[in-house]
Amino acid sequence: EFFPSARASHVPRVTLLPGASRGIGKEVLDAMVDIFEAAEVPLRFDRIEFDDDGESLPESVKQTVLANGVAMKGPFFTPTDSPRRSMNVMLRTELELFCNVVHVFNIPGIETRHKNIDIVVIRENTEGEYSGLEHEVVPGVVESLKIITAEKSMRVAEYAFQYAMRNNRRKVTAVHKANIMKAADGLFLECCKEVSKKYPAIEFEGMIVDNACMQMTSKAQQFDVVVLPNLYGNIVGNIASGLVGGAGLFPGMNIGNAAAVFEQGVRHAATSIAGKNVANPTGTILGGCMMLRYLKMDAHATTIESAVMDVYASGNKTKRTPDTGGTGTTKDFAQAVISELDAKH
Amino acid sequence: AAAMGGSAPKQFKATLFPGDGIGPEISEAVVKILHAAKCPIEWETHIIDVRSKKPGEMLVSREALDSVLRNGWGLKGPMETPIGKGHRSLNLTLRKELALYANVRPCLSFPGVKTLYENVDVVTVRENTEGEYSGLEHVVSPGIVKSLKVITRDASMRINEFAFKYARNNGRKKVTVVHKATVMKKSDGLFLKCSREVAKNYPDIEFEELLIDNASSFLVSNPSRMDVMVMPNLYGDIISDLCAGLIGGLGLTPSCNIGENCVLAEAVHGTAPDISGKNLANPTALLFSAIMMLREMGLREQASSIESSVFRVLSEGKIRTGDLGGKSSTTEYTQAIIDNLN
Ligand SMILES: Nc1ncnc2c1ncn2[C@@H]1O[C@H](COP(=O)(O)OP(=O)(O)OP(=O)(O)O)[C@@H](O)[C@H]1O
Ligand SMILES: Nc1ncnc2c1ncn2[C@@H]1O[C@H](COP(=O)(O)OP(=O)(O)OP(=O)(O)O)[C@@H](O)[C@H]1O
Ligand SMILES: [Mg+2]
Ligand SMILES: [Mg+2]
Numbered sequence: 164e165f166f167p168s169a170r171a172s173h174v175p176r177v178t179l180l181p182g183a184s185r186g187i188g189k190e191v192l193d194a195m196v197d198i199f200e201a202a203e204v205p206l207r208f209d210r211i212e213f214d215d216d217g218e219s220l221p222e223s224v225k226q227t228v229l230a231n232g233v234a235m236k237g238p239f240f241t242p243t244d245s246p247r248r249s250m251n252v253m254l255r256t257e258l259e260l261f262c263n264v265v266h267v268f269n270i271p272g273i274e275t276r277h278k279n280i281d282i283v284v285i286r287e288n289t290e291g292e293y294s295g296l297e298h299e300v301v302p303g304v305v306e307s308l309k310i311i312t313a314e315k316s317m318r319v320a321e322y323a324f325q326y327a328m329r330n331n332r333r334k335v336t337a338v339h340k341a342n343i344m345k346a347a348d349g350l351f352l353e354c355c356k357e358v359s360k361k362y363p364a365i366e367f368e369g370m371i372v373d374n375a376c377m378q379m380t381s382k383a384q385q386f387d388v389v390v391l392p393n394l395y396g397n398i399v400g401n402i403a404s405g406l407v408g409g410a411g412l413f414p415g416m417n418i419g420n421a422a423a424v425f426e427q428g429v430r431h432a433a434t435s436i437a438g439k440n441v442a443n444p445t446g447t448i449l450g451g452c453m454m455l456r457y458l459k460m461d462a463h464a465t466t467i468e469s470a471v472m473d474v475y476a477s478g479n480k481t482k483r484t485p486d487t488g489g490t491g492t493t494k495d496f497a498q499a500v501i502s503e504l505d506a507k508h
Numbered sequence: 509a510a511a512m513g514g515s516a517p518k519q520f521k522a523t524l525f526p527g528d529g530i531g532p533e534i535s536e537a538v539v540k541i542l543h544a545a546k547c548p549i550e551w552e553t554h555i556i557d558v559r560s561k562k563p564g565e566m567l568v569s570r571e572a573l574d575s576v577l578r579n580g581w582g583l584k585g586p587m588e589t590p591i592g593k594g595h596r597s598l599n600l601t602l603r604k605e606l607a608l609y610a611n612v613r614p615c616l617s618f619p620g621v622k623t624l625y626e627n628v629d630v631v632t633v634r635e636n637t638e639g640e641y642s643g644l645e646h647v648v649s650p651g652i653v654k655s656l657k658v659i660t661r662d663a664s665m666r667i668n669e670f671a672f673k674y675a676r677n678n679g680r681k682k683v684t685v686v687h688k689a690t691v692m693k694k695s696d697g698l699f700l701k702c703s704r705e706v707a708k709n710y711p712d713i714e715f716e717e718l719l720i721d722n723a724s725s726f727l728v729s730n731p732s733r734m735d736v737m738v739m740p741n742l743y744g745d746i747i748s749d750l751c752a753g754l755i756g757g758l759g760l761t762p763s764c765n766i767g768e769n770c771v772l773a774e775a776v777h778g779t780a781p782d783i784s785g786k787n788l789a790n791p792t793a794l795l796f797s798a799i800m801m802l803r804e805m806g807l808r809e810q811a812s813s814i815e816s817s818v819f820r821v822l823s824e825g826k827i828r829t830g831d832l833g834g835k836s837s838t839t840e841y842t843q844a845i846i847d848n849l850n
Contacts, residue, residue: 241690243700243717249690276624292657297694303661307695309640313651340742346645347655373749380728380753381623394688397721398746405725431722 175458178227178234179210182250186215186432187442188237194444194497195235195451198470201501204455204463208235215239220253228258233458234424235451240432248295251430256289258424260417261315262322263288263396265428266453267403267413272475273487277406283332283388284403285323286396287351288417290315293393311347311392316354322418323355323390324362334366334387335359338375338395351392376402404429411443411486414450416457425454440492443484445471448500470503520805523575524551527585528558529779530789535585537791537842538798544846545810547802552579558588558598567598573605576770581805582606583798584774603636608765608772609663610670611636611744612800615751615761618792619823621832625754630727630734631680632751633671634744635699636765638663641741659695659740664702670766671738672710678803682714683707686723686739686747699740724750752776759831762796764804771804773797783830787837790829792818795845817848 179196182188196208209231213221228234239250254260268281296308320337327335337355341348352369359367370378372395378385379402389399404410415428427446436442448471455464474482474496482499483489491499526535542549554572561567567587576582589598602608611634617627644656668685675683685703689696700717707715718726720743726733727747731754737747752761758777765772775794783789795818802811821827827844828834836844 243687243689243693243697246693248693252691292688293691295691297692299694303698305659305695305698307657307659307692309655309657311653311655340640340745343641343643343742344645344655346647347653350651350653373745376724376746376750377753377757380750381757394691394720397688398724401721401725402728402750405728409729410725429721429725 174205174207175233176207176209176231177454178224178231179208180224180228180234180236181210181212182237182239182432183212183215185240185434185437186238187437188239188432190438190440190493191427191442191444191447192235192237194493195448197497198448198467198500198504199451201504202463202467202470204460204467206458215250216247217250218247220250220257224254225257228422228424232422233454234422235447235454236424236426237447238427238430238432240434252293252295254424255417256293258419258422259289260419260422260424261287261289262319262418263415264326264418265400265403265413265415267400267407267428269407270412270472270475272472272478273408273412275407277383279384280403280407282383282386282403283326283330284396284400285319285326285388285390286400287315287319287391287393288396289393291393309344309347311350313350313354316351316392317358320355320358320390323388324358324365327365327388328362332365332388334368335362336375336386336389337367337369338372338389338391338399339369340372340395341369342371348392355390372398375399379403379406400429409443409486410446411484412445412449414446414453416450416453423454423457425450425457440494441485442493443486444493444496466504466507467500470500470507473503474499518548520547520549520581521579522549522551522581522583522801523572523579524553525556525572525582525584525587526553527556527779528588529586529781529784531585531587531779533784533787533838534775534789534791534794535583537838538583538795540842541791541795541814541845541849542798542802542810545814545849547807547810549581556587566601568601568605573602576606576772580770581801582770582772583794583801584772585794586775586777586779588779602772603765606765606767606770606772607637608767608770609637610634610667610766611748612674612764612766613748613751613761613776614796614800615748615755617755618760619819620825620828621756621760621822623754623756625731628731628751628754630731630751631674631678631736632744632748633667633674633736633738634748635663635667635738635740636744637741639741657692657695657742659698661698661702664699664740665706668703668706668738671736672706672713675713675736676710680713680736682716682735683710684716684718684723684734684737686718686720686737686743688720688743690719696740703738720747723747727751727754758793759790760793760796762793762800764797764800766804771801773801787839788830789838790831791838791842813849814845816850817845820848821845
């Protein structure tokens with residue numbers, strides 16, 4: 164330990180947070196880890212199992228994620244009936260992961276009504292309707308505060324345009340409800356407009372959230388990069404994934420200045436299928452590939468991504484999970500990806 | 509009381525706002541069709557001349573509002589909203605003055621109108637008076653804004669009561685409450701609690717709770733799993749437009765506002781200035797809004813007969829307006845519906 168080898172010290176460490184027993188986190192992360200091992204990705208995983216049903220985010224979890232700078236997580240479960248705040252939200256706010264990115268696209272081999280969809284949903288991740296500031300003024304009257312700040316709005320807008328530039332995207336659409344929430348959503352829209360001026364090569368438009376959702380269901384191909392406040396991001400991300408195959412398929416990441424946390428992009432604990440070896444690990448595996456790119460391990464990312472795509476392109480339903488019309492298990496899918504990796508060798 | 513379809517009187521009086529742009533043409537079509545279907549309705553027409561109004565003046569006159577309140581029934585064509593003249597918004601005026609607490613928007617796949625979805629048949633029931641539309645916003649310091657969402661037990665009970673009663677009266681099987689109580693524990697939590705409380709009194713109606721994100725995802729992947737949905741204001745705005753997208757846009761979606769003392773049916777599409785005055789507009793959305801009003805009046809036979817006639821005409825596909833890819837005029841389409849009434 165006094166003289167660690169130079170090579171070993173270059174192996175990045177990644178915190179693994181599967182979440183407790185109620186969600187699908189464990190099984191989908193296991194699938195991802197198996198695939199990463201088969202692909203001989205030089206990574207070390209620090210796996211931490213903690214009670215995601217607790218009152219607060221354990222300090223040790225926070226410290227490990229900050230020390231490693233990178234984590235991969237499963238969805239934590241949030242009950243509706245308890246006053247306990249969502250552990251997912253606590254992680255995002257306490258680590259200041261200000262921006263959430265979800266990439267949704269048609270996967271060849273998965274039949275869907277909507278074709279040619281490739282949308283990146285970039286969402287403010289720490290404020291808005293998720294402030295948690297609520298109080299009962301008098302019995303039967305509740306006020307809930309939505310907070311929009313110029314600082315966070317500028318940051319997420321800046322990220323969206325940077326993302327568009329770096330990934331050869333042509334348009335950024337800011338989604339809002341500034342006709343009703345003139346001050347709050349108005350501020351968000353103003354920030355996006357201001358940032359857009361620095362990026363004349365990228366087309367910019369604003370769209371009211373109800374219209375955006377209607378456009379999503381009828382002409383989703385018009386969207387490229389979409390940037391929005393927290394709650395609208397939640398809704399639009401779920402619509403987008405619903406158009407082309409569902410929550411289990413697409414990757415996502417949460418970016419902050421001190422850490423980045425990767426996961427299945429469309430976040431659901433999916434308690435109803437947890438522990439049954441039927442959850443689709445695709446979103447988590449592709450989330451892992453996003454992480455590899457973040458760590459500048461693009462070659463590994465490409466290899467694994469194409470192995471995943473090959474499994475779907477093959478059309479073999481016994482290798483896919485039921486959410487995509489298959490008869491296979493989580494493990495069957497992981498094994499199929501590993502076979503594709505072996506075939507490539 | 510009228511809203512809940514109490515004992516129906518034999519003769520009705522209703523207020524008609526023909527509106528601007530294509531409004532007068534499609535209103536005329538609707539009135540003709542209702543007359544041909546022997547709806548016992550006498551119309552009291554009020555022209556709202558938006559252009560002649562001075563800044564600051566209410567867009568809808570007291571007299572017009574009183575007419576709706578007195579009659580209990582109203583039908584409204586699309587109206588122009590002058591931007592930046594300092595008028596109080598038209599929709600806000602109507603909602604407030606007429607105490608229209610519920611907005612109901614059914615979305616139904618029309619036979620013969622091709623979209624990516626088939627067999628859509630869902631109804632959004634939207635709380636219309638509070639939530640994110642409180643208008644209470646506050647700049648805490650430069651660059652920091654807080655916006656207040658208000659949820660009250662009274663309004664939440666009222667809208668949930670309405671939704672379940674609507675479901676029962678209209679032969680619906682299920683009510684889904686759409687919320688985000690995992691994050692807005694107290695506000696959406698209160699709404700959800702009211703839904704649960706009301707649901708207990710309707711054992712004949714299946715009750716389901718769905719997060720807004722899951723609801724959105726289900727609606728675009730498998731809309732036939734949904735039936736009646738009830739939700740707070742903003743979610744209703746978003747979900748009802750999403751549903752309109754499923755069946756081919758606002759041109760086919762009817763809408764009806766329910767108040768304590770009156771019902772106001774309206775078309776949610778705009779004034780379509782590009783085709784106005786040319787006898788090209790499609791009156792279907794306004795007609796289906798009127799059909800909703802007929803059902804609230806208890807004029808069920810007339811409502812069904814008009815509805816089936818429209819379905820027949822559209823599925824034959826010979827006579828339809830330009831927006832649906834046809835070549836027929838408003839009057840030809842109107843006549844076809846009248847000819848197909850039974
Ligand atoms: N990785 C996945 N694989 C398969 N299905 C998924 C996956 N992730 C989410 N889903 C599906 O998305 C939907 C929404 O998930 P969510 O966690 O909100 O529901 P849930 O907690 O399972 O609730 P319920 O028990 O009512 O289904 C569920 O139907 C779930 O099965
Ligand atoms: N009832 C209708 N029949 C045929 N076409 C329609 C109808 N309603 C809207 N359209 C078409 O849909 C498009 C959008 O029109 P709509 O009036 O809703 O918006 P708009 O032009 O912005 O008007 P406004 O300013 O009044 O909202 C137009 O091309 C119009 O012709
Ligand atoms: Mg859940
Ligand atoms: Mg709307």
